Amino acid sequence: MLHVLTHQILPVFSMLALGFLLGRANKISREEAAAINRVGFLVLQPALLFPLVSGLDFSEFRVDAMAIYVGCQVVLFALAFAVAHLLLRRDVIEAWLLAMAVVFVNSVLYILPIAQLMHDGEAGIPIRAVVAWDSAVSFPFFIITTDLLVNRGGSTGKTLKRIAGNPVLIAVLLGLLCNIVALTVPAPVMTALDFAGAAAAPMTLFALGVILSGQSLLPTPTVTAISALKLIGFPALAWVMLHLGERPEEWNTLLLLCAAGPSGAMAFALAMLHGVRTDQIAPVIIWTSVLSLLSLAWLA
Known part of the structure; x- marks a missing residue:
């Protein structure tokens, strides 16, 4: 457990912590972190997601296990x-966004890097x-439902234009298309995407740490409950449900x-994007990031 914590989990968490500390020390401004975060969202995360989605072998996935997880x-x-x-x-x-924080785990930027460190660069099939x-x-x-909720009564055309122009959605859709039609992407393109995508997790976590450093850590009733x-x-519900039926351990x-x-x-990113208050969402991300360290080490 201690080895997993020090060698796989803390190195990933360190980028979030570093950003938080430098933000608290006023070495990196919120505006600078927002710019980093924007680059991460517009460029690096799509570069990370496209190869992941396009290279998936869906036949390896167990439908029963994923049905339980979903x-x-x-x-919840x-x-x-x-x-x-x-x-x-x-x-x-x-x-809506607080409930999202309960079920939308930081799988791409946090769990995936940890799993790759644990398995010499390859995450397990369930993680993928x-x-x-x-x-x-x-x-x-x-992304879509939050936009629709925020812009209720707004122009349908403008809403569809915003959604259609989202780079993350574009990367995911293109990846799915390439996967379905078995399109082989040229090797230089994949190399460029892999090169850029490798920076997505550390840069985004660092920027998030800086931005969160300006938020209160007070554990209000909302923060505590969520x-x-x-x-x-x-995890308790998942543990109970996953013990129903037989599947590989x-x-x-x-x-x-x-x-x-x-x-x-x-x-948190969607709340910032749409001007939703973040004083409760931000501490949830901070506290769950810190408190999950030991539980993740124990489970891993």
Whole structure:
């Protein structure tokens, strides 16, 4: 456990921590971090996602295991939204993004690098399956629905134009298209994408750390409840459901590892993009990132 923590998990977490510390020390400004984050979102994440999606072998994925994982996401999302909106009195859009923070794990930028360090550059098939689901379905779903919620009553044409021009969605769709038609992408193009994509996780985590450094860490009732649902509720439900039926132990172990991961930074990014308050979402990401260190080390 200690070796996994020091050799696989902390090196990935260190970029988030470094950004947080430099932000608190006023060495890197929020504006500079926002620019880094923008480059990461517009250029590096699409470069990371396209090869991942286009190179997936869907025949390797166990439908039963993924159905359980996705079912747990749906249940926890509904529960978290109800708690945030009805019990904690958060408005619809903020409650939507807080619920997203419960079920949308930082699989691409956090769990995937950890898994690659653990397996000499290759993540396990269950990890790749979750990354594929998050990249191709979950993240596009939240991008689209959040835009629709924020722009209710707005021009349908403008909304569709914004969605269609999202570089992450474009990369995912192109990757799926290449995968489905078995299109071979030229080797120099893939080399360029791999080169750029390798910087996506460290740059984005660093920028996120700087941006989050300006947020309060106060564990309010909302922060406590949402963090508890993320760190305890989601993995607990996944653990129970994954023990139903028979499947390779690797699937149970690695899907549980994903469920126990910290909240994905994209909930915070979408809140910033659409001008939604972040004073509750940001601490959730910080606390789940810190508190998940030991649980991830233990599960790994």
